[in-house]
Amino acid sequence: MVTNITPGNNALKDDNHKILIVYLSRTNNTKVVAQLIQKQAGGDLVALELDKPYPANYQAIVAQVSQENDSGFLPPLKTKIDNIAQYDKIFVGFPTWGMQLPPPMKSFLKQYDLNGKTVIPFNTNAGYGIGSTFQTVKEMCPKSIVLDGFSTKGGVERDGVLFVMDGEKEKQTEVQIITWLNRIKIIK
Numbered sequence: 001m002v003t004n005i006t007p008g009n010n011a012l013k014d015d016n017h018k019i020l021i022v023y024l025s026r027t028n029n030t031k032v033v034a035q036l037i038q039k040q041a042g043g044d045l046v047a048l049e050l051d052k053p054y055p056a057n058y059q060a061i062v063a064q065v066s067q068e069n070d071s072g073f074l075p076p077l078k079t080k081i082d083n084i085a086q087y088d089k090i091f092v093g094f095p096t097w098g099m100q101l102p103p104p105m106k107s108f109l110k111q112y113d114l115n116g117k118t119v120i121p122f123n124t125n126a127g128y129g130i131g132s133t134f135q136t137v138k139e140m141c142p143k144s145i146v147l148d149g150f151s152t153k154g155g156v157e158r159d160g161v162l163f164v165m166d167g168e169k170e171k172q173t174e175v176q177i178i179t180w181l182n183r184i185k186i187i188k
C-alpha cells in the first residue's frame, strides 16, 4: 500500500516517475520547499507521518526529540512506500531538530533500501544551519550517491514564528532552488 503520495502533475515527462520527494514537516516550511522542488523537477511527493504523532507543544517535542536522539530510538512510520524500487532519485527533506537529522527521517533511511540510488537532501532551519543532518544522511546511505543539498532559513518556532515560506520568501526560495537544481544537474 502506498500512502500520501501526490503524483507530479507533469507526469508525462519520461523521467518523472523516477523522482521521489520524501519530506518531514511540522510547520509546513519544508513542505513548501518540497512542493517547489516538485514544481521544477517533477516526481512524486510523500509526507512522512508517524504512528504516534509528536506533541503539538514546542517544549514537549524538543524534550522528546532530545531523548530519542540520545537513545537512538527510531519512531515507527505510518507512511508506507512499497514501490520505492521504481525511483532512482530520492529527495529527502527535513527541518533541523536539535542540530541533528530528525528521528523520523532516520527511521525512513533505516527502513528503505536506497542502495545504488541518488539521494538529494534539503532542509529548513531556524537560522542555526544544517547541523549534522546532511552528514548523517551520507552515513546512513553509504551505497547511495548523495548530492549537494539545499538549505534555507525557515520558521523559528521557539519564538512563535511558525510559517514563513510564502510571499517574497517563497519567491526567493524558488529562485535559489532553480539555481541549485541546475547546479546538481537535475534540471537544465
Ligand SMILES: Cc1cc2nc3c(=O)[nH]c(=O)nc-3n(C[C@H](O)[C@H](O)[C@H](O)COP(=O)(O)O)c2cc1C
Residues within 6 Å of the ligand: 024, 025, 026, 027, 028, 029, 030, 031, 061, 062, 065, 094, 095, 096, 097, 098, 099, 100, 124, 125, 126, 127, 128, 129, 153, 154, 155, 156, 157, 162
Ligand atoms: C523539535 C525542534 C527542534 C528544533 N531544533 C532546531 C535547531 O537545532 N536548529 C535550528 O536552526 N532550528 C531548529 N528548529 C526549528 C526548525 O528547524 C525550523 O523552524 C524549520 O523551518 C521547521 O520546518 P517545518 O516548518 O518544515 O517543520 C527546531 C524545531 C523543532 C520543532
